[in-house]
Amino acid sequence: MRPQHEPERITDLSRLRAFMNPLRMQLYRLLYAAGAATASQLAEHVAETPSLVSYHLRKLAEHGFVRQASGQGGDGRERWWEVASQEGWGFRDSDFADTPEGAAAVGAVSRSMLDTRVAQYRTYLDQKPAWGKEWSDASFTSEWLLNLNPAELAELSSELEALVRRWRERGQAAGAAGDTAGREHVSVHFYGFPFRP
Known part of the structure; x- marks a missing residue:
């Protein structure tokens, strides 16, 4: 069992590979920030169909990264999702470096994380004037x-x-x-x- 407030350390290659798809990384980050959301809500943010987003959420759930959120929604027609742990997850390159598949997965996931972060920062830079002086001075x-x-x-x-x-x-x-x-x-x-x- 990991210490409280520590991110989960991923050591299983199949779990790490779940994030080789850049859309899954994007959905996970959106869900982490939102707290809970439906596939339809997330689909609007990523410009994809709700059915495709649902598929990727189910794949993330299979690997324990997200789960159905309890106590959300009124009519029960649409599933609400949340991240499985607010502490997040991480990995060490050395845990996967002993095989070409592991090294490739680390490279792909690391680049996907970087691409997602750069895109987020570029969006902020594009929207910076709309945030106003207080936020732009604080950033x-x-x-x-x-x-x-x-x-x-x-x-x-x-x-x-x-x-x-x-x-x-x-x-x-x-x-x-x-x-x-x-x-x-x-x-x-x-x-x-x-x-x-």
């Missing part, structure tokens, strides 16, 4: 060039995760207390990787 993009060894990079990653987790819990607690005025979903992306100039 940030930064890059730091550091000189670290692998252990230090891993330690930095852990510290950043703890910091972001603390802010996520603060936002969740405020929402649970009814303090929703002025709150929006905020996406924070960090990347730490080696490079040679």
Whole structure:
């Protein structure tokens, strides 16, 4: 059993492969932000048919990433879905590096995640004036060039995760207390990787 507030670590290749389809990654992210939604609602966001979205939601459910949401909807004609864990999931490249199929899946899923994040940020940049001065002044993009060894990079990653987790819990607690005025979903992306100039 994983510690509380830790993302689930995916070690099974078939589960990781569930996210090789970019639409599934997009649906998972939308569902995570929405809390709960129907296939029809999600289909509007991704410009696909509800039946195709339902198919992909069922595939994600087969692998334990999403589940039917209880207590949603009034007439029962349409299923509501939610992510299975608010802590999310992650994986380590090294868990899959021993086979060509594993390495290919890691590459495909990592690129899909990056593409989804870049698309989200581009959308923000396109809509930035509509957010107004307060949000545009508060938003940030930064890059730091550091000189670290692998252990230090891993330690930095852990510290950043703890910091972001603390802010996520603060936002969740405020929402649970009814303090929703002025709150929006905020996406924070960090990347730490080696490079040679």
